[in-house]
Amino acid sequence: MQSRWKIMSMRSLLLTLAATIVACVTIQINILATMSDRDDDSEDVVFQNSGFRRILERSVVASSSGAVTSSSSDVTDAGGTTKRTPSSELDVKTDGSSSTRGSSRRHGSLRYHYYKGWVASDQEDWTCDAQNEPDLLPEGDITRRAFHAVIIGAMKGGTQALMKAILSHKRMMNAGMLHGELHLLNNKGMMKNLREFKHPPDGSSVIRRRHLREGFEWLLRARDFDSEDDIAADVNADKLGIHSAPVYLFSGRSVPARLMCVAPWSRAIAILRNPIDRAFSHYNYVHKYIELHGETLFNGTRFEDFIYGDIWLLRKTGVLRDWQSEADFESFSGSAEEFRAWEMYLKHWELTGRPPGIWGPVGRGLYAIQIEIWVDETNKINRTDNLLILESEDFRGDGVGIYHRVAQYLGLERQKASRHVVGREHHRTVYVHDGMSEEIYTSLYELFRPYNKRLYKLLGKLGEDDWDGVWDKPRDVRREEG
Numbered sequence: 001m002q003s004r005w006k007i008m009s010m011r012s013l014l015l016t017l018a019a020t021i022v023a024c025v026t027i028q029i030n031i032l033a034t035m036s037d038r039d040d041d042s043e044d045v046v047f048q049n050s051g052f053r054r055i056l057e058r059s060v061v062a063s064s065s066g067a068v069t070s071s072s073s074d075v076t077d078a079g080g081t082t083k084r085t086p087s088s089e090l091d092v093k094t095d096g097s098s099s100t101r102g103s104s105r106r107h108g109s110l111r112y113h114y115y116k117g118w119v120a121s122d123q124e125d126w127t128c129d130a131q132n133e134p135d136l137l138p139e140g141d142i143t144r145r146a147f148h149a150v151i152i153g154a155m156k157g158g159t160q161a162l163m164k165a166i167l168s169h170k171r172m173m174n175a176g177m178l179h180g181e182l183h184l185l186n187n188k189g190m191m192k193n194l195r196e197f198k199h200p201p202d203g204s205s206v207i208r209r210r211h212l213r214e215g216f217e218w219l220l221r222a223r224d225f226d227s228e229d230d231i232a233a234d235v236n237a238d239k240l241g242i243h244s245a246p247v248y249l250f251s252g253r254s255v256p257a258r259l260m261c262v263a264p265w266s267r268a269i270a271i272l273r274n275p276i277d278r279a280f281s282h283y284n285y286v287h288k289y290i291e292l293h294g295e296t297l298f299n300g301t302r303f304e305d306f307i308y309g310d311i312w313l314l315r316k317t318g319v320l321r322d323w324q325s326e327a328d329f330e331s332f333s334g335s336a337e338e339f340r341a342w343e344m345y346l347k348h349w350e351l352t353g354r355p356p357g358i359w360g361p362v363g364r365g366l367y368a369i370q371i372e373i374w375v376d377e378t379n380k381i382n383r384t385d386n387l388l389i390l391e392s393e394d395f396r397g398d399g400v401g402i403y404h405r406v407a408q409y410l411g412l413e414r415q416k417a418s419r420h421v422v423g424r425e426h427h428r429t430v431y432v433h434d435g436m437s438e439e440i441y442t443s444l445y446e447l448f449r450p451y452n453k454r455l456y457k458l459l460g461k462l463g464e465d466d467w468d469g470v471w472d473k474p475r476d477v478r479r480e481e482g
């Protein structure tokens, strides 16, 4: 009996050994095959050896030694002076969860309370009951007119110049506040107010389309879009409203979903700029912002720290990965996994408790992800004509041409462009730093390249063929050393 057991265990040992050998040989063959594949495929080099990989690696080093979103605290400025910065609120764990540390509570000011109302990607308990509550708003209804158009970003893409150009048309009026900005759809505080303003009669916490509409109407009246007197006098009876909120593009799925639910007739406009120039403008804006609002966190932060901090967060949340090949990148692109990582990334920025104006210097430039989300949401309501995507550099070069294109898209009658407004520069940043190093520029170029390519492809599918390669050659880049 014992010898039979011995024979059986010897046999199973031999079988396991044989299986292990076969597995090892297979893996080896696969590795060799992959390596030889890579030798043939020059595109893959981008993902393995180039600045793309370098910038990912450096983001870890930079973050652990003082970048914006990391938890460390010493930052050396361009002049070599080391400054103490407050440690970050954000503690991202490798499993993707996060927690806020004490410092977000440290901002006990009114400012903080104001900021904490901003929300990027909340999963609120609201439904779009579009089927039971069809779009019954008649032409001419105030809410319908107020939500005729919305500029959704990108931040630092020239949104204010575009807003001014559109508002110069006699049919258009500002439905927002200062600069036409009205962060109606991404503001948790406002959403809460709406809920309180019109709580559903059935007592549930679900906001339905018509409740949101009533809330919007109330808000717009409160903001004098149409005062009671104006309505009575019919002053703006034929006017159409536009508001701008550059953070909408960078707000995950909830903002386009809300817009498509409450104002499916609305026409969204995105104006996209070379993501490297956008990031650099963002950085300089943040410095200006510090001066204006007394925010001290970024004092002495170099451009590279600013961007590496965000890249670190993009990595931690799994938006950016160490792709080994272009095929790898492509199979991840647009996947549910990428979307989840993106939402988590937005959530983490939100948890910092800082205003959205500071969020995502690099993430905001990953346009492909953001535009895909918007296209997806517009497709859900079978609209393919309510998203216009403009190139910022085109607008700068041919303001009048773009003005007429936008007017046509908004269904406005042709009107001569005002030469005082259209084709002019508005809201230029006074740069506190002149430029970035060639190395940083190249690394960012490599990082954005696959996403730009993805964007060109997506826009090509939407019939916008002239995007191909627009940012492949540097334009308007301030590259002198700062």
Ligand SMILES: Nc1ncnc2c1ncn2[C@@H]1O[C@H](COP(=O)(O)OS(=O)(=O)O)[C@@H](OP(=O)(O)O)[C@H]1O
Pocket (backbone or CB within 6 Å): 154, 155, 156, 157, 158, 159, 160, 161, 246, 281, 282, 392, 393, 395, 396, 397, 399, 423, 424, 425, 426, 427, 428, 429, 430
């Ligand atoms: N006509 C025109 N066309 C294209 N771009 C223009 C135009 N006018 C201004 N600008 C540049 O736009 C940058 C500001 O962008 P935004 O207005 O979107 O900024 S913000 O998001 O509202 O803060 C800002 O860029 P920087 O100066 O590089 O920061 C402006 O100079």
